[in-house]
Amino acid sequence: MESVEDAVLKLIKPSKEEYLHVLGVYETIAGTLKKVLSEHGVEAEVTLQGSIAHDTWLSGDRDMDIFVLYPESWSIEELKTKGFKLIVEAAGRLGGYELRYAEHPYVRVRVSDVEADIVPAFNISDPARVRTAVDRTPFHTRFVREKLTPEMRDQARLLKKFMKGINVYGAEVKTKGFSGYAVELLIAKYGSLRRVLEEASQWNPPVYIDTLGVDKGFWKEFRRKYPDSVVYMPDPVDPMRNVTANVSLKSLSTLTLASRCYMANPSPVFYGLGSRQPQPEELAGRLAGRCIVLVEYVLNEKLPPDVVWGELNRVRDALVKLLHNMGFHVIDSSPWSDEDKYSAILVELEACNLPVYRHYTGPATRFGERALSFISKHLASGVGLWIDERGLLNALAPRKYTDVTQLLVERAWEYSVAPHFKGRRPSIRILDSDTVRELAGKGALTWVSEFVLKTPSWMEKCIS
Structure with missing residues (x-):
């Protein structure tokens, strides 16, 4: 165990050169922020936060958190408008930037090979007085550094x-x-x-x-x-x-x-070391005899990642519920998004097509109103009604949908329920080798591989 951990640590601990490079980028960004703040006569503290500040970051993970701590006397509205605009101005001087939104807006910039999130927050002296979710972050940094x-x-x-x-x-x-x-x-x-x-x-x-x-x-x-x-x-x-x-x-x-x-x-x-990701053509052989459905959406706008994933999970849950209610046996399901405008859901079913007739088990005959309601529902439309040895009513009736693709196309409104997915008509396809290659081109190969193969590499080590 010790030899494994020593070997892994050598791979993941940043080198001296990497430290110097990342901290040099921080100084560049911080210097630009301080200059803009000074030009506008605003007193604020520019600080490094997150795993780089805690010195627990991994080699290659060059995501940086920079907080601009504005006076506690400011209102939240000033923070979100005036404070945010100053950050945007500095980001413009650094090159390209992207506006992001969580509880309140922040800016993502890329300098060299480092991505930095620049976040406005309040410079508070007591964590009990936090006014936004990010105000406690500097206290986290102080705690981790001390402990x-x-x-x-x-x-x-x-x-x-x-x-x-x-x-x-x-x-x-x-x-x-x-x-x-x-x-x-x-x-x-x-x-x-x-x-x-x-x-x-x-x-x-x-x-x-x-x-x-x-x-x-x-x-x-x-x-x-x-x-x-x-x-x-x-x-x-x-x-x-x-x-x-x-x-x-x-x-x-x-x-x-x-x-x-x-x-x-x-x-x-x-x-996550030592295992090779299968290529698209290698997955083709694992698709034979299986029913894996791909449900794809293209949204109108780019949304914050947590919004996309939250809504996509909601759509997935509604989709699975619809399939279950219509008699399809769902084995597994998984959502994915490129966090731009493309989102998708994979659903594996026991079968893509169901028998023409579905068996319904009803109430016992002693439950008068419920029994009559069951009879009324199935008498005209079904093949037949009968009472079994348990005293329960039974019915055999034709299904409205026997093909999963037809169901998901015609009833998309029932599962496209999240705000930004409503009114969107998804593309419905059965996963095949061509579709896998197409998804690989979208950056989704890892997701598809994990869904198709099911067993994670580490689980094979559970049996020594």
């Missing part, structure tokens, strides 16, 4: 890479996994990757991770505030905030199993 030793920072890198390897890293709607800050808190509590995985291998939801030293009364109140969470981990900076509120049961279950398997049979595969 993590250099050795622990390397352990955080390993845990991040491990979670990336099993696809549970990231708290955004797309993944519903563990944020970088959650990883750092886990290392702050348990000290090392191995101790975290030992704990995680035994987790049974709901999971409580005490970062504060609290009593039972706290957990009761905490759970009342987050009734749907499967993992509860209070933020030391803001105790009534659950850092792991977005973690899904799927992500938690994946981490639990992967931790158990890794402890028994450590391998670089758990870190």
Whole structure:
């Protein structure tokens, strides 16, 4: 295990040259921001935040968070207008930029090979006085810097890479996994990757991770505030905030199993290393005899990623419900988006075509009104009605839809329910080798491969 972790750490820890390069880019961006602020007579602090500031970032992951901290005396409206405009002006001097939106707008710039999000926030002295969701970020940075030793920072890198390897890293709607800050808190509590995985291998939801030293009364109140969470981990900076509120049961279950398997049979595969992604032509042989339907949308506008994924998940859920109600057996489903204007859903069914007739089981004859209602519904349209040995009414009636493609084309309005998907007519296709190649050209090959192959590479290590 130690040799695996040492080898992985050598690959993922940034080199001295990479540190100098990334920090040099920060100085360029910060210098431009400070110059614009000075020209407009605005006093604000430009700060580096996130994993680069925490020194827990991975080699090659050059996503930078830069916060411009404006006076606490400003109104939120001033922050979103005046403060944001100053950032946009600086971004224009740096080259191309992209406007992004979360709770409030921020700007993404690219300088050299580094992408930086420049975020307006308030310069507050007490985290209890946060006015926007991002105001607590500088306090997170201060906490992590104080709590993590250099050795622990390397352990955080390993845990991040491990979670990336099993696809549970990231708290955004797309993944519903563990944020970088959650990883750092886990290392702050348990000290090392191995101790975290030992704990995680035994987790049974709901999971409580005490970062504060609290009593039972706290957990009761905490759970009342987050009734749907499967993992509860209070933020030391803001105790009534659950850092792991977005973690899904799927992500938690994946981490639990992967931790158990890794402890028994450590391998670089758990870190997403050493496995080769199949090419489109290799997947063709795995499609024979299967019914995998591709539902594609092209939206009118580019939306914030969390909005796209949230709405796409809603469409997927409605689509699966429709298929189920119409008698199709759904095996698996998965959404994907290029986070521009293209979104898609893959659905695997037991069969693309169903028998002409469907069997319905009704109520017992003793339930008078319900029994008569069942008879009324099926008497005219069905092949026949009968009472079985259990005393239940039964009916055999023709299906309205036997072909999944026809159903999804004609009833698109029933599942295209999210605001930006309403009125959009999706393209419906059965997945084949040509479609796989087309999706690969859109950057979706990893998604398609994982859906078609099902078994993640690391799961093969669960059987030693």
